[in-house]
Amino acid sequence: MRETVRYLTGITTTGTPHLGNYVGAIRPAVQASRRPGTENFYFLADYHALIKCDEPARIQRSTLEIAACWLAAGLDPEQVFFYRQSDIPEVTELTWLLTCVTGKGVLNRAHAYKAQVDKNTAAGVDVDADVTMGLFMYPVLMAADILMFKAHRIPVGRDQVQHIEMARDMAQSFNHLYGEHLVLPEAQVDESVALLPGLDGRKMSKSYDNVIGLFGPREQVRKQIFSIVTDSRAPGEPKEAEGSALFQIFQAFASPEETRTLREAYAAGIAWSDAKQLLFERIDREIAPMRAKYEHLVSHPQELEDVLQAGAAKARGRAAPLVRELRAAVGLRNLASAATGAKKDKGRASLPAFKQYREADGLFYFKFVDAQGRLLLQSAGFASPREAGQFIAALKASRALPQDGKAACAEGVSPQQVAAALRELAESANQGAGS
Numbered sequence: 001m002r003e004t005v006r007y008l009t010g011i012t013t014t015g016t017p018h019l020g021n022y023v024g025a026i027r028p029a030v031q032a033s034r035r036p037g038t039e040n041f042y043f044l045a046d047y048h049a050l051i052k053c054d055e056p057a058r059i060q061r062s063t064l065e066i067a068a069c070w071l072a073a074g075l076d077p078e079q080v081f082f083y084r085q086s087d088i089p090e091v092t093e094l095t096w097l098l099t100c101v102t103g104k105g106v107l108n109r110a111h112a113y114k115a116q117v118d119k120n121t122a123a124g125v126d127v128d129a130d131v132t133m134g135l136f137m138y139p140v141l142m143a144a145d146i147l148m149f150k151a152h153r154i155p156v157g158r159d160q161v162q163h164i165e166m167a168r169d170m171a172q173s174f175n176h177l178y179g180e181h182l183v184l185p186e187a188q189v190d191e192s193v194a195l196l197p198g199l200d201g202r203k204m205s206k207s208y209d210n211v212i213g214l215f216g217p218r219e220q221v222r223k224q225i226f227s228i229v230t231d232s233r234a235p236g237e238p239k240e241a242e243g244s245a246l247f248q249i250f251q252a253f254a255s256p257e258e259t260r261t262l263r264e265a266y267a268a269g270i271a272w273s274d275a276k277q278l279l280f281e282r283i284d285r286e287i288a289p290m291r292a293k294y295e296h297l298v299s300h301p302q303e304l305e306d307v308l309q310a311g312a313a314k315a316r317g318r319a320a321p322l323v324r325e326l327r328a329a330v331g332l333r334n335l336a337s338a339a340t341g342a343k344k345d346k347g348r349a350s351l352p353a354f355k356q357y358r359e360a361d362g363l364f365y366f367k368f369v370d371a372q373g374r375l376l377l378q379s380a381g382f383a384s385p386r387e388a389g390q391f392i393a394a395l396k397a398s399r400a401l402p403q404d405g406k407a408a409c410a411e412g413v414s415p416q417q418v419a420a421a422l423r424e425l426a427e428s429a430n431q432g433a434g435s
Helices: 019-032 046-052 056-072 089-099 104-108 111-123 133-148 158-178 218-226 245-253 256-267 272-299 301-330 385-398 415-434
Strands: 005-012 038-045 081-084 153-156 186-189 353-358 364-369 375-379 407-409
Touching: 005 046, 005 133, 019 038, 019 056, 019 245, 038 046, 038 056, 038 301, 046 056, 046 133, 056 081, 056 272, 056 301, 081 301, 089 133, 089 158, 089 301, 104 111, 104 133, 104 158, 104 375, 111 133, 133 158, 133 301, 153 158, 158 186, 158 301, 158 353, 218 272, 245 256, 245 272, 256 272, 272 301, 353 385, 364 385, 364 415, 375 415, 385 415, 407 415
Parallel strands: 005 038, 005 153, 038 081, 153 186
Antiparallel strands: 353 364, 364 375, 375 407
16 A cells, blocks of 8 residues: 655745735645645745845745735645744754765756856856855755655646755765665656736736735735736727636636636627626635635734644654654764664765756756766756666766767766776676676
């Protein structure tokens, strides 16, 4: 019988949720939290927020609003693990343990760090300008969030898949050194996630200043909806549903029958003002009951604090035993205890390794690292994991770097070093086959 599947979702505590957040993330996550045979972890990622925001009052206010938002939307703290990241000190301890088994080369390839380096390079300034260690170490903290609760599935957008692959790498490195303690997570990318258009037709985003507030005052929401950009077709003129931001937002809240009725009204020439009023009424019907709960929670912060403290106690019931186990595994022990669990055959256990992963561009890559995690070889992108695997198999067989441009030595690494590592890997495999 399959064990309970654990899902984990982090919610960064910056900003105030809008309708796009609700439709694309909050509503589907709350619905998913009720699946049988699962355990679900939802945490307010306030440590992560510090990387982006240095305004204490904003961090606190955003944490309050986002916690209230998720509870108002129907998340049941009795049925899930709902907690604030900074209330789980074990997360920061695990971050350090993972730091000690993670090569700098791994973190050099993180998207956020690379983006800042590219920006600095283009501007002609020092490549590490405005790069804090928080930004650089972000993937390790994220890995600790995930590995702490032995999560199996991490629902993410395609741009976050790399972080899950890095968490797997870190778990593998730790397990390789100290035994099988950490569960390797998998990214779960939902290609059907709804992306709402904003007031101007672009993706709804605070950076575009085109959002409709989720729990803003009722009249403010109505005003925002009535400012949605439409074309100049007059009442009585047929209108196109396809490509209409107003219609797309309505569809995200309406039943198929309601959507069909509005489509027919478009064809019959409904006035834009009437269509906007229908949209406002349909959204308000779903959001109004939640808004009342949201406003109550925001005005009673101690109730929220009590929920989060209870969630932290529940989560630490899982975190504390794991950290005790990991501390013992690495040797942070009572001095009177027996010295057990040391790695028995370091020469054989610590070997070069190939690691395959998928990037945000949809292509498949691999890296070849030495026993200490230092990058030796980086591939170009392959169309499928099978092609990448075939190339790796050819590398292992030839024990030499081909000259076809599909893989390149890392900076400061020679082809001879790559060849030596390939030979070491092959010799170990031969010894294993003969034993």
